Amino acid sequence: MAKIQVRKGAKGTTYRVEFMRDGRRVSKSFKLKKEAEKFAALVVVDDSFAHGLSNYTLNTLTLSKAIREYLDQHTGRDQNVFHRLGWWADRLGDKPVGKVTRQHIKAALDTLKSEGKAPATLNRYKAALSSVFAFICDEHDLKVNPCREVKQQSEDNARTRFLSDAELPRLLDAAKASEWPRLYMLILMAITTGARRGELIGLKWSDVDLKARTAHLHTTKNGDQRVLALTDAVISELASFREVGNGYVFPHPSRLGEPFHYFDHLWQAARSAAGITDFHFHDLRHTCASLLAMNGASLLEIAQVLGHKSITMTQRYSHLCNGHKAKLTDRVFGGIAK
Missing domain, CATH: 1.10.443.10 (Intergrase catalytic core)
Structure with a gap:
């Protein structure tokens, strides 16, 4: 039996359809109640559709759309998150979330490193993307976060490089x-x-x-x-x-x-x-x-x-x-x- 939960956040109301399949909780959120009701009805009448939903999400939900879903509910004070996630969307946005690998993320971070970005900056970019995967996993009951497979950069927080008089x-x-x-x-x-x-x-x-x-x-x-x-x-x-x-x-x-x-x-x-x-x-x-x-x-x-x-x-x-x-x-x- 699929249930519809009404969720109110800082950026409006969403409707989350939740059901159990093979002992696992599966869910999907919608902005419109009618869309949620239609989806819930489809889950009830089509068992194969419900069974394959997790794989469907992994293979069809693009990273760009996942980032948009995350930012729609984001209430944090760090405005740099929008900049960092926009950067990720430009580079990997067309890939389904299930196809984004450790190698993709590492290569992207290596590009930042070659541009002179500090280790702390690389960690902030990785953390921003990791938050998106954590959110999507919670929303759709998935288990995917390639960011966790990428090693954290060693930060030198004591760095005090400044311009000389010349x-x-x-x-x-x-x-x-x-x-x-x-x-x-x-x-x-x-x-x-x-x-x-x-x-x-x-x-x-x-x-x-x-x-x-x-x-x-x-x-x-x-x-x-x-x-x-x-x-x-x-x-x-x-x-x-x-x-x-x-x-x-x-x-x-x-x-x-x-x-x-x-x-x-x-x-x-x-x-x-x-x-x-x-x-x-x-x-x-x-x-x-x-x-x-x-x-x-x-x-x-x-x-x-x-x-x-x-x-x-x-x-x-x-x-x-x-x-x-x-x-x-x-x-x-x-x-x-x-």
Whole structure:
């Protein structure tokens, strides 16, 4: 006997048809109640159809459709999930979920690695895809998740690569010469605000207040809202691209109404033109923190700029504050011993 369950989520109501077959629970979800009722009736009258449903799902449900089903119910705060899963859909989206193998996933991750992505980034991409498979397995009572067969990358969370005094102007000059006019503005904002890649790409003009010299991040990686302080140079760049409305500050050049997530080839071209190696986009955030530390900012002030919830994350920059601490102690205690 097939049962229809009404499931209400953040993105609307779905109808899940559930039945038992050979001791296993099998299910399928629908957006319309009529479709669910029709499917349930078919299960009851056609035993062979019900028996072969699991194999049918594995061989017909494409990864792109599985990703759409997952994102329809996704309520997480990390907006980078949409970018990562869009990347997977572009590469493996036409394959049925049952045909996606460990080799496919490993080859895709190797491509990211060859583009200079950090081990932590590769793990985030794999985790996003693994979440899709876990969701689909629960929805359709399947047992398939090739992501679990791919080895986790060893992460170096203590990495603090930042631009040197010689590298910084070279990168900015290369960005100005980019074929994408907004690359310079993006890199400049990353360095001067310490904001993450996804936070900047998700910015809309309605979030920017040129008069107050601020940009409002509604949702950050740690779930908090944050206000970015903008420098004169950033304000000048923003003013030259200023638009009326709710469009993205960094829109896709050809896809109207979409943010420009996939600018990696342009970033890599600028980095190469500047003669900079072993440097990731996220390292611009480290560069921001390093510049603050070397110019007298305290760890608490650096944490506030970067949006760290705990000062522990900021401790990696403590050695860069030594010069400032030496000057401070000399000023306060220098006259004690005569």
